[in-house]
Amino acid sequence: RYRLAGSDKLFLRMNSNSYLSLSHDPRLLEAADRATRQLGAGPGAVRFIDGTFSYHVELERRIAQYVGKPAAKIFNSAYTANLGQGLALASAQTYWIGDELNHNSIIRAMRIAGVPKENRAIYKHNNLEELKKCLDAVPPGMERVLVIFDGIFSMRGDFTPLAEVNRLLEPYRERFPKGLVTVMDDSHGVGAYGRTGRGTEEHTQSSCDILIGTFGKAFGVNGGFVASSPEVIEAIRQKADTYIYTNPLGVGDCAAALEAVNITDSPEGVERLRTLQARTQQFREGVEKLGWETIPGPHPIVPLLVRDTARAKRLVQHFFEHGVLVVGLTYPVVPRGEETIRFQINAAHTEADIAYVLDVLSKFEG
Template identity: 35%
Template sequence: MASTLSSRPQLQHLTAQLDELRQKGTHFRLRVLDDMQAPICTYDGKQVINLASNNYLGLTADPRLREAAIQATRDYGVGSGAVRTIAGTMKIHMELEEKIARFKNVEACVVFQSGFTANAGTVSSILGKEDFIISDELNHASIIDGARLSRAKIKVFRHKDAAHAEELLKEIQNEPGRKLIITDGVFSMDGDIGPVDKLCDLAEKYGAIMMVDDAHASGVLGKNGRGSIDHFHCHGRVDIQVGTLSKAIGALGGYVCGSKDLIDFLYHRARPFLFSTSHPPSVTATCIAAFDILEQEPERIDRLWENTRYFKQELARLGFDIGGVSTPASETPITPIIVGDGRRTMDFSRALFDNGLMATGIAFPTVPEGKARIRTIMTSEHTRGQIDQALDILDKTARKLGILV
């Protein structure tokens, strides 16, 4: 007699937790994209203006990237067939890493399967239980997980508060063990920029390792999208730079940049690198083409920022809470619309979708209780007409629901 998983008691605790999410109004289902990631696309059979993707520069659908992927598949096949340390390091993988290293003005680079594994794999491999991590309270989950896996002692400083970070460093300056300061370059839920320059000053003063996760800064901040290190003119002062190939670059993966010895060490000790098959040639070639475009077309980033400034200005004019009082003020194309209550936020997101706008609701535990928001992300490819239409939908829907009065 066949049995189903749902009839077994071993996982009933998961069902109970899902029921609790439904009761709170924060349970969600995955929306399915029917076509390409673009300013206007089709989710669940419905055409919507898309303010939810990380496709900052519109590269996911760029014909040059698609052609690069097709050609690499013809030349090298669909997969590498092994992990990097056994038989899966292809010439094209090395070409991408060398290109990223030159772009970031560092000695070397290694590509991971995702930004998450790049962060978690690096932090967990370079530190041990005798060491200390000084981490911003709003750092990405991958940094938090990597810190826990390292077994180092974790000290959390108030968001962007360099003075508090220094207090923590003073407390442990005479303790044995290495000290690592970590911050996001751009914080993914609020869109504000980390104080990279001030933290670099602290790293130098206290002899700490300096690490920046530039996932949402790469392709957005700095010359040609070189990130927060370039934005703050901190080249040579950041020991470990983490970036992503999944957002502005338009494809998939993460990377770590730094000294040759750092990268060589990660080859030997970073577990996600050691135990995961390397990228398909098609993805690798796509990323190479994307970095070429960053170098050749800085006007894409100019358009991104022009759209961002206009969108923020109009949201504020309409009366939306876009941060700056009880939450950090956005400084990038990530612009949260703060609602507060989780259920109300998710209801707002669903109503926006019904009215033709894809804008995702974010609630606890991704953000703190009482800080639920609609997270919007602008891209270089949105037209002024599309932005105005999105603003009109946001305004009318918010007023109908009593979010704006």
């Protein structure tokens, strides 16, 4: 629970993406403090000059190991990681295909990379028939195709059916000499989804070629990463502006992220994940019993589809008056008619917390 500035009341936070509730863990705070006191608050240079410390190298090794990829590069955020991989892979002979509900950072990556309209296509959300049409329509002369999607879609909590996508792509792979490459931003999945927290790849029992992730959600710290083959990671090291021309994460963030990955990849981490899953199921079942429309699924993002801006605002205010912090998503963040209250469950939520939120929801008359 949190006390807002200027208020004496404690609020139950239902809008945090710290899914495993690690952001205030004393072990992370102590790791950050030790590293900062040892090597300073900031790196003092970009990576290729004098800004690479052992903590950066170890975090890259550890996160690659955790997600099951050969190599990784860390960024200041998953947002800049998406921009970086886009800049590294862009070319006049590269065609981009993306889900219509992709995160803003993916859309922005295409724009910053200068991808012309004739070199990109968008398919309706999770519509594999439309994805196939996009593949069939790739113009001649394209050497590489990037198929880009979120693992978990942040506004809805649903996921890309990765195994089905890969089956669809298989017959097309030999058409493009530089590859048909799947790029997945699983920022809301890694650490919080799947049997052991490995995200959408684990949940779907399938894999992507390039994985984007964050240390700022389930791991509770800050920063992002790209994990892939050594060849892709080397291309990013040499060509990604958002990696090359900026100071990296401070060693404090790196040390805390390392500690978070180690905790997550342990029996304690699995227990936190089981608790998160149980609280998520409790909340989803309660919402459905109350008759609210939602999107089914096991992810701790639970959307209430209110479908009306004024009603969504009244519901947010109703929760606030009862000491619960939630976020209302309205146009232009979501399309008109898709107005949503997004709840995010954390491992620190208790059964009593969830029961209280459901009770508050049951009393809404707006």
